Every structure is written in C-alpha cells, then in structure tokens.
Amino acid sequence: MATIPTPFSERLGIRHPICLGPMGLISTPPMVAAVSNAGGLGIMGTAMFDSESLREAIRETRRLTDKPFGISIMAAHPTAAGHAEVAIEERVAFVTTSAGSPKKLAPLFREAGIENYHVVPSVKLAMKAKQAGCTGLVAEGSEGASFKSPDEISTLVLIPQVVDATGLPVIGAGGIGDGRGLAAALCLGAVAVQMGTRFIATHESPIHDNYKQALLGLAESDTMMVGRKSGPLRVARNACSLEMAEFEKSTNDVAELRAKIGYHRFPEAALTGDVENGLLVAGQVVGMVDDLPRVSELMARMVAEAAEIFDRKRQGFAAGT
Ligand SMILES: Cc1cc2nc3c(=O)[nH]c(=O)nc-3n(C[C@H](O)[C@H](O)[C@H](O)COP(=O)(O)O)c2cc1C
Incomplete structure (x- = not known):
C-alpha cells in the first residue's frame, strides 16, 4: 500500500497524513477509531460533552483503537478549561482548538508535551496562535463546511500564506x-489534510442514511453561506437554509440571528433524516462526493492517487496523458 510520510505523520506515528x-x-468514538485504525488521525468533536463524558468518550475510543487520535476543544466555550484538563490527564496524542x-489553553498543552494545533482562517489569526504558543495550525478555507470566518479566504491561497508567515x-x-x-x-506546504464533508459520506459515518444520500446528489454550487451578519456558516441549500437566509433579511440583531442561525436544526437532518x-x-x-466507501478504502485510494501524482511530477507532468 502506498504511503506518503510527512513530518506530521512521522511525529504522530500514523500511516497517512x-x-x-x-x-x-x-x-x-467509533468514527474516530475507524479513521485512526485505517491509518489516519481521528479527531473527536467534544462540544456536546461535559468533562466526565469526555473522559468516558476518550476511554471508549481507546477500547476501539490502540492508534493515536485527537480531540477538538472550542476555546471560547465554558467547557474549554475542563476539557483541557481531561485531555492532559488522559494524555491524548493531539488537540485542536x-x-x-x-x-489560555496553548501554554497548558505545551507544558504537558501535547501537540496543539489551532484552527485559523487567516494569516493574522495564525500569527496570534503562534504567539499564544500553539505547536501547529489547521488552515481552513472558506469552501469548507460549517462555521467560517467573514474574511472568506479560500484554502488554495490560505495554506501557503500561513505556512510562510508562521513557519509552523x-x-x-x-x-x-x-x-x-x-x-x-x-x-x-501542508504537512497533512483534514476533511469533514468527504468523511460524512462513508460507510462508517454515524449519520442518517438520508443525509449521505443527499450529499451524493449535490453539486459544487449547491452550498451557501448563512449567518453572514452573525457568524457565517456554510451549509447545503435546502428549505432549512433558505428559511434561515430569509430570516437574516428581517433583522440586524445579532443575538436574535444567532438564536435562529446555527446548529440547532442539525440533529433533524443528521439523526432523523429530514x-x-x-x-x-x-x-x-x-460536488465530487459520489460514493460511500469505507474510510480505509477512501484513505488508501487518496494516498495512492497522490503518490501517483508525485511520481508523474518526478517524471515531469508532460509525460503520459
Ligand atoms: C457537520 C459538521 C460539523 C462540524 N463541526 C465542527 C466543530 O465542532 N469544530 C470544528 O473545529 N470544525 C467543525 N467542522 C469542520 C470540520 O471539522 C472540517 O474542518 C471541515 O468540514 C473541512 O472542510 P470540508 O468539509 O470541505 O472537508 C464541522 C464540519 C461539519 C461538516
């Protein structure tokens, strides 16, 4: 099986970056373990946990995999300090904030010897994260799913500028x-990639089958940004997001907008299948998600495809078709 070792995969001791x-x-935990068992790095979402349920979720993941995995902490959330304490006590391999x-959190992880990458949408916030003591960064462009920065900088231009500016x-x-x-x-210049949308459409993803099937039917132009006045959120265009967009026109009150434009209607799609x-x-x-592979198949074919591209690069791209 092809591999593409990077400084990140070697430091974390994982097969695929x-x-x-x-x-x-x-x-x-089962999805995180599936990705880690297949050679990647599963990173757990923790927003729904209190400290003790996070500890239990980490231990559950350890029962499902002996490979490294990470957790993510929302830095401004009231649970952040407690989650950081649990991550350090449980010696998780990797934390994104x-x-x-x-x-406040980066120095704690640095002292504990835990890799801590902060998610950034711009060079300015990347520099702040570096100054705070983060050991690395996740540079996430505006084409990705979920909450986004109002700057709306795309991944293609974001990665090299963050790499050059920070050296992290x-x-x-x-x-x-x-x-x-x-x-x-x-x-x-990246040392690894992080994916959300592509991993939702996999065999192991614990989301309602209607959600997976809906993703297979969408084109690249079928997403939209809602919440530009209160916190931009990239979602697919459907009755729910169009209703949110319509509501946005009715008020400039940020608290009112945040109450209506957010994740509260996600379980309806993710769990109930509406x-x-x-x-x-x-x-x-x-737009390019058109099958539901196992996570191991998905990662193996990505790495094989990337390895082939690098081989062609060595021969000069003019070779072949
Ligand atoms: C349903 C969903 C929920 C997400 N929740 C979070 C989150 O809680 N914290 C976070 O840092 N990123 C979150 N993300 C972003 C993903 O972790 C990932 O970085 C993003 O989806 C990458 O872009 P892509 O969808 O184009 O692969 C979420 C994404 C999706 C699709």
Missing part, C-alpha cells in the same frame, strides 16, 4: 476530497 475533522454527532483564542506545521482543510486535493495541499427541514452541513467539495 489525513485527519478526520471534529464534527458534532459524527466524529464520535478552534472558535476562540488559544491564549500546517494541516490544510476545506475543500479536500481526493488524492488530488491531498497532493495539492502537500505541494502548498434533509429538507433540517440543517444539511456540507462544503463545496460535495
């Missing part, structure tokens, strides 16, 4: 779905 992005209701400043190891995220995306991110009236979170890469 591919991470499962943290996603509420999706990046659960997002949605807030890493200033960078995981590229947003819009990656196959071996070409993996190869491109590595060429731009993909019209529930929130269908997806990134622009969805």
Whole structure:
C-alpha cells in the first residue's frame, strides 16, 4: 500500500497524513477509531460533552483503537478549561482548538508535551496562535463546511500564506476530497489534510442514511453561506437554509440571528433524516462526493492517487496523458 510520510505523520506515528475533522454527532468514538485504525488521525468533536463524558468518550475510543487520535476543544466555550484538563490527564496524542483564542489553553498543552494545533482562517489569526504558543495550525478555507470566518479566504491561497508567515506545521482543510486535493495541499506546504464533508459520506459515518444520500446528489454550487451578519456558516441549500437566509433579511440583531442561525436544526437532518427541514452541513467539495466507501478504502485510494501524482511530477507532468 502506498504511503506518503510527512513530518506530521512521522511525529504522530500514523500511516497517512489525513485527519478526520471534529464534527458534532459524527466524529464520535467509533468514527474516530475507524479513521485512526485505517491509518489516519481521528479527531473527536467534544462540544456536546461535559468533562466526565469526555473522559468516558476518550476511554471508549481507546477500547476501539490502540492508534493515536485527537480531540477538538472550542476555546471560547465554558467547557474549554475542563476539557483541557481531561485531555492532559488522559494524555491524548493531539488537540485542536478552534472558535476562540488559544491564549489560555496553548501554554497548558505545551507544558504537558501535547501537540496543539489551532484552527485559523487567516494569516493574522495564525500569527496570534503562534504567539499564544500553539505547536501547529489547521488552515481552513472558506469552501469548507460549517462555521467560517467573514474574511472568506479560500484554502488554495490560505495554506501557503500561513505556512510562510508562521513557519509552523500546517494541516490544510476545506475543500479536500481526493488524492488530488491531498497532493495539492502537500505541494502548498501542508504537512497533512483534514476533511469533514468527504468523511460524512462513508460507510462508517454515524449519520442518517438520508443525509449521505443527499450529499451524493449535490453539486459544487449547491452550498451557501448563512449567518453572514452573525457568524457565517456554510451549509447545503435546502428549505432549512433558505428559511434561515430569509430570516437574516428581517433583522440586524445579532443575538436574535444567532438564536435562529446555527446548529440547532442539525440533529433533524443528521439523526432523523429530514434533509429538507433540517440543517444539511456540507462544503463545496460535495460536488465530487459520489460514493460511500469505507474510510480505509477512501484513505488508501487518496494516498495512492497522490503518490501517483508525485511520481508523474518526478517524471515531469508532460509525460503520459
Ligand atoms: C457537520 C459538521 C460539523 C462540524 N463541526 C465542527 C466543530 O465542532 N469544530 C470544528 O473545529 N470544525 C467543525 N467542522 C469542520 C470540520 O471539522 C472540517 O474542518 C471541515 O468540514 C473541512 O472542510 P470540508 O468539509 O470541505 O472537508 C464541522 C464540519 C461539519 C461538516
């Protein structure tokens, strides 16, 4: 089987430089373990946990895999300090922080010797994360699914600028779905990639089958940004997101907008399978998602495809078709 070792995969002791992005209701212990067992790095979403349920979820993941995995902490969330304490006590291999400043958490992880990458949408926030003491960064472009920065900088231009400005190891995220995306991110200077949308459409993904089937039917132009006034969120266009977009026109009150435009209608799509009236979170890469492979198959074919691209590069791209 092809491998593409990078400084990231070697330091973490994983086979493939591919991470499962943290996603509420999706990046659960069995899914995290499936990705780590297949040679990638599963990263658990933790927003729904209190400290003790996080500890139990980490231990459950350890029962399912002996490979490294990570957790993600929302830095501005009231649970952040407690989650950081659990991560350190449980000696998780890797922590990403997002949605807030890493200033308080980064020194704790550094002292504990735990790799801590902060998710950034711009060079400015990347520099702040570096100053805070993060050991690396996830540079996530606006084509990706979920909450996004108002700057809306795309992955293609974000990765190299964050790499150049910070000199830190960078995981590229947003819009990656196959071996070409993996190869491109590595060429731009990333040490690994993180995927959300592509991993939702896999055999193991614990989401309602209607959600998976809906993703297979979407084109690259079928996503939209809602919440531009209160916190931009990339989702698929459906009755739910169009209703949110309509509501946005009615008020500039940020608290009111946040109450209506957010994840509260995600379980309707993810668990109940109502993909019209529930929130269908997806990134622009969805246009090239057209099957439901096992996570091991998906990662093996991505790495084989990227390795082939690098072989062709060595021979000069003019060779072959
Ligand atoms: C349903 C869903 C929930 C997500 N929740 C989070 C989250 O809680 N924290 C986070 O840092 N990223 C979250 N993300 C972003 C993903 O981890 C990942 O970085 C992103 O999907 C990458 O872009 P892609 O969808 O183009 O692959 C979420 C994405 C999706 C699709």
